[in-house]
Amino acid sequence: MSKPYITLLGKAVRYIARLRGGGSALPGLFVEKIDPDFIKRTLSQLPRGVVVVSGTNGKTTTTKIVVELLESQGLKVFTNRTGSNFTRGVAAALLGEVDALGRLDADIAVLELDEAHAVHFVAAIQPKYSLLLNVMRDQLDRFGEIDATAKLLAQIAKKTTDTVVLNREDPRVCSIADALDTQTVRYFGLAPSLASLFPSDDDMRAQTSRQASKLPDASVLLKSLRDHTAMFTIGKEDVEATLRLHGIYNIYNAAAALALVEAIMESSFDSTTAISRLQTIEPAFGRGEVLQIGGQPLEIVLVKNPSGFRLSLQSFQPKGYSTMIAINDRYADGRDMSWLWDVDFDSLRESGVSVVSGIRAYEMALRLQYEEVPVAKVEPTIDEALRTFLTSESPKRIFCTYTAMLALRRELSKITDVERVL
């Protein structure tokens, strides 16, 4: 079958999948079966190559920031916006952007990739740049051990042809540099005063002593943070930014993005324009985005693993908010419930939790019982739970796992304007 027909067929499948309100990967699967070379052929056209962003936490937000910053520097950027970061999701996203002849109108591609899928991807398509964010305990039912996850990220770095940007505060990521000899390596980091806000999984239970070892210089450092005002040190220059992003971890993701974009743009990097643009960025799909319902803000916060949940709870104060937690255990959520027991929920004691929902609602309620956090209602069915939750007349916040978030967004889109994500 010749190529224009593939593209058109793929686009037709995508359109139909959207009408059915389906998930994001069906069209990609379709292309994968009929035209396996599609992704490689399409991406190899790009003059400035492919950028891969990976790591346990922060991929989606960081990728979004990188895209906006590159656009601020005048580049046309292709990205897998859907947040479906398996290879199939990339194909699906490409199908939405190429013309009938399979051409992509872009200078560079920035792809958020799940760690395991990234390894296969980079074997076929070597990225010019990669950004490796962190290695955390996440979905151990998929990855087995965090050392194994670190090895996956090292593979991505080794296949990168130009520059690898690493988190110098994460020892497993930082040490990836030891395995690299041909690439340029750059780092993003934290000022020592902020480092204590990012406990690693190793620190969480064991008494690991943090040695003041010699850390490499960071090309971008998050120097200080007060509310929404951050100070970044870019090279030798201190730059202040007032951000719409919130949460310590999101602002650290911004530092990562700045380091990557500076590496890509090299001497033509315009930091003033970049910072200007950074200040306008809103939180991404399900990452603390705020919807307005009944005159009150509703925040949706995606939680995927212990460190992510811990940082989310630290970043968003429960006082004055009604809180809902929705936990599913499908493949994309993580099937092993053990992870809930590595999150401390005591910050919710005072305000309590209004509704607990999802397939594993009772598991979460049990977790809260042992943390002595009061739970007003347990309702496993998400649309029922949402209905109950929305009757409260206060600002609201929902912590949810991935498929629970998709269900919530479907329900919410019946009530209000929710960003289209297929």
Add this chain to the structure above:
Amino acid sequence: MNIYGDWGNVLTIKRRFEWHGYTPELIEYNQGDTFPKEVDIILGGGGQDSGQDIIQDDLLTIGPKLRELADAGVPMLVICGLYQLFGKFFKTQDGHIIEGIGLFDIETHAGSERLIGNTLVKSGDFGDIIGYENHSGQTYLSANVKPLGHIVKGAGNNGQDGTEGVRYKNVIGSYLHGSLLPKNPAIADFLIEKAVTRKYGEFTPTVIDDHFAQQARLVAIKRPR
């Protein structure tokens, strides 16, 4: 050896002691620490294979002490990595032997397949035991050794003989995460009862509202492997 959510076991024991009217003291033991003089319950969790190498020397040093306590009836729960190291040895894929403390008459061999998923075990003493296993080690029990229970869904000790976990006096070893104790309060209360009767001669439990645990069990039992 505590990065796999087995904190849930510690929290469950601590909280249930409190609900039963006691004041528990939680002592964290890390390699090189002085072993506490008074111990009523010991809980140990899972970790990465690399973690096992790190604690091995220290564990072997306190091994005789742990065996002595076990023989004296001290209740203990050891999960996954520590379950393996409470046995005679763990043999890695390339034949390297990591010596255990020999408290359990069991041995573990590294397998090539990861045994992973929702698990249901039937036991005489505790009824249905519900958890989640995730291990590549295959553990074999010697002839007279009692397992914790028998597999209904899942792989268990080695995926072959249908056993899960092990019992020795008041010590329980198991591969089950979840964590194990929150959804299996019968096991938690067993450990607590043994500790209290050893120390005070008798135990009068308070009735604890385990409604959430019961409902969580009903859901977990139906989840696919």
